[in-house]
Amino acid sequence: MNAFQRMNTALMVDESKKIFKVSRRAFVDPDILEAERAQIFDKCWLYLGHSSELAKPGDFVTRSVGGRNILFARDGKGHLKAMLNTCPHRGAQVCREKHGSAKSFQCFYHGWVFGLDGTLRSQPGDTSYAEDFKERSTSSMQQVPRFESYRDLNFICFDKNVESLSDYLGPVKEYLDVICDQAETGMTIVGGTQEYSMRANWKLLTENSIDGYHALTTHATYLDYLKAASGALAQVPFEGSARDLGKGHAVLEYKAPWGRPVAQWIPSWGEEGKRELARLYEGLVNRFGKERADRIATFNRNLFIFPNLVINDIMAVTVRTYYPAAPDFMNISAWALAPREETEWARKYRLFNFLEFLGPGGFATPDDVEALEQCQRGFRNSAEAQWNDISKGMGKENPSYDDELQMRAFWSNWNDHVFKVPA
Amino acid sequence: MSDGVTAMEAIARTDVEDFLFAEAELLDEWRLPEWLELFTDDAIYYVPATDLAVDASPDNNLFYVADDRFRLSERVKRLMKRTAHAEFPHSRTRHLVSNVRIRKHVGDEIEVSSAFITYRTKDGVTDTYFGSNRYRLVPGNGTFRIKEKRCLLDSEGLRAQGRVSIIL
Numbered sequence: 001m002n003a004f005q006r007m008n009t010a011l012m013v014d015e016s017k018k019i020f021k022v023s024r025r026a027f028v029d030p031d032i033l034e035a036e037r038a039q040i041f042d043k044c045w046l047y048l049g050h051s052s053e054l055a056k057p058g059d060f061v062t063r064s065v066g067g068r069n070i071l072f073a074r075d076g077k078g079h080l081k082a083m084l085n086t087c088p089h090r091g092a093q094v095c096r097e098k099h100g101s102a103k104s105f106q107c108f109y110h111g112w113v114f115g116l117d118g119t120l121r122s123q124p125g126d127t128s129y130a131e132d133f134k135e136r137s138t139s140s141m142q143q144v145p146r147f148e149s150y151r152d153l154n155f156i157c158f159d160k161n162v163e164s165l166s167d168y169l170g171p172v173k174e175y176l177d178v179i180c181d182q183a184e185t186g187m188t189i190v191g192g193t194q195e196y197s198m199r200a201n202w203k204l205l206t207e208n209s210i211d212g213y214h215a216l217t218t219h220a221t222y223l224d225y226l227k228a229a230s231g232a233l234a235q236v237p238f239e240g241s242a243r244d245l246g247k248g249h250a251v252l253e254y255k256a257p258w259g260r261p262v263a264q265w266i267p268s269w270g271e272e273g274k275r276e277l278a279r280l281y282e283g284l285v286n287r288f289g290k291e292r293a294d295r296i297a298t299f300n301r302n303l304f305i306f307p308n309l310v311i312n313d314i315m316a317v318t319v320r321t322y323y324p325a326a327p328d329f330m331n332i333s334a335w336a337l338a339p340r341e342e343t344e345w346a347r348k349y350r351l352f353n354f355l356e357f358l359g360p361g362g363f364a365t366p367d368d369v370e371a372l373e374q375c376q377r378g379f380r381n382s383a384e385a386q387w388n389d390i391s392k393g394m395g396k397e398n399p400s401y402d403d404e405l406q407m408r409a410f411w412s413n414w415n416d417h418v419f420k421v422p423a
Numbered sequence: 424m425s426d427g428v429t430a431m432e433a434i435a436r437t438d439v440e441d442f443l444f445a446e447a448e449l450l451d452e453w454r455l456p457e458w459l460e461l462f463t464d465d466a467i468y469y470v471p472a473t474d475l476a477v478d479a480s481p482d483n484n485l486f487y488v489a490d491d492r493f494r495l496s497e498r499v500k501r502l503m504k505r506t507a508h509a510e511f512p513h514s515r516t517r518h519l520v521s522n523v524r525i526r527k528h529v530g531d532e533i534e535v536s537s538a539f540i541t542y543r544t545k546d547g548v549t550d551t552y553f554g555s556n557r558y559r560l561v562p563g564n565g566t567f568r569i570k571e572k573r574c575l576l577d578s579e580g581l582r583a584q585g586r587v588s589i590i591l
Contacts, residue, residue, distance in 0.1 A: 099474070193580070196580060197583070199585065221501040224504075347482065347483055351482065352489070360581050369585055369586045370508045370509040
């Protein structure tokens with residue numbers, strides 16, 4: 001046990017005085033990252049990928065999740081499999097392509113061949129092995145300990161005793177339903193992955209992804225752009241609320257003036273867009289009634305799923321996950337999610353909208369990267385300047401979308417994990 | 424043979440190189456409003472995600488950048504502001520252009536490819552961007568205007584660089 005863990009907390013909290021502070025050592029201390037890996041990333045459900053990425057049997061992607069190399073594949077029967085991408089023989093990565101379609105996977109080192117579900121099919125020189133060698137479970141690629149899905153979002157967990165994904169998500173599911181229900185035939189990942197990084201602690205991106213407070217200053221140029229683009233704004237003010245969804249999950253749900261491809265019209269989308277969005281909205285009313293249709297169509301959601309998944313249903317829908325390589329460096333992967341049945345018109349405007357704000361080449365995300373990296377630089381002073389303040393909105397009955405309740409929800413749960421006394 | 428065709432066929436690679444070197448200089452000297460003037464009124468500027476086909480469309484694929492002429496002009500406006508935090512104070516860049524080839528003549532345009540290495544340095548960190556640029560250029564008045572610039576990054580994503588807040 002290191003000195004920091006002996007402190008038993010990284011938080012300074014006094015509800016009556018509306019004090020909520022986070023120790024800046026949480027962002028810089030290598031011992032903290034080690035504890036996070038062991039007690040958060042090895043214990044919680046982590047996002048792996050979307051079912052639509054593996055459209056047909058044999059399709060696969062490889063990606064890094066929670067520090068492991070995972071092979072995510074659809075087997076011959078159409079079932080999704082999440083395997084540890086390592087040869088049971090001597091450890092080499094079996095599949096070395098980022099994505100593709102295969103009939104089997106072969107480790108090139110000694111030529112072992114595995115089925116799409118990871119089962120050993122053949123190995124050169126098999127007469128030199130025990131008779132029952134192929135039947136031994138240790139001869140095949142290992143499945144991840146737990147693998148479950150909700151609405152085509154696939155999660156894995158390295159702790160075989162973890163609660164079910166459904167229990168883990170709890171009230172998050174209702175928000176995922178609202179997001180996914182904008183599609184009649186299911187959501188799909190659009191081609192193209194944004195892979196980038198930040199020289200910043202991973203928790204800074206958690207905070208930033210659900211931070212309604214920074215928009216007006218950090219994203220001043222994005223808002224300038226919307227004002228300059230004729231007809232890019234609907235007559236809708238920013239307003240909404242934040243909710244703690246338990247277990248560190250949180251959500252902002254709010255109205256905003258940007259266009260939403262399902263379904264908030266802005267004048268620059270013209271008459272064709274107006275007809276298209278009216279049709280989509282009518283479809284929502286028919287399926288869900290007016291109240292839920294309005295919620296799906298006109299409210300934005302920044303949904304945070306503990307510990308490292310963000311699904312933002314804003315001017316487009318993005319799925320974003322991130323993982324620390326070091327206390328001051330994280331890798332990020334982001335995708336665009338869209339209704340499968342969407343028309344060409346709507347898909348085009350969705351993606352145009354997405355890039356306006358989102359991603360490392362957008363008009364907003366690079367400034368978030370800058371802000372987070374500047375925080376990390378500021379933390380070099382953490383021996384003296386020790387605390388972050390996230391008390392905004394404490395004590396309010398209905399915290400606003402630009403208060404910091406959702407960050408306090410994250411930090412409280414994070415603190416419980418990191419400083420939990422091992423059983 | 425019309426004069427136009429004669430003029431097109433007379434375009435030498437060195438003419439294109441001169442133009443691309445001048446473009447690089449405008450970017451490195453942060454003369455972005457002048458750089459924008461190199462583009463036609465219907466121009467597009469693309470930086471696709473790196474796991475896409477080279478001719479992928481931003482209408483149905485996720486890119487890093489897919490600007491029409493209006494958004495490109497807004498990108499330039501943004502980059503000239505103090506509130507473009509990612510680029511304030513301005514980073515220093517060096518755009519190196521090489522391997523320039525005229526690929527083909529199509530109507531009154533030429534298709535050109537080049538290789539690039541761009542260094543960006545700021546706050547003690549230097550990032551390298553590398554790949555190829557595909558241009559559609561319209562010759563006229565002894566120079567060219569850019570109708571399309573498509574930057575195809577060779578890196579696997581932007582893992583090392585984190586962002587593409589400069590113009591490539």
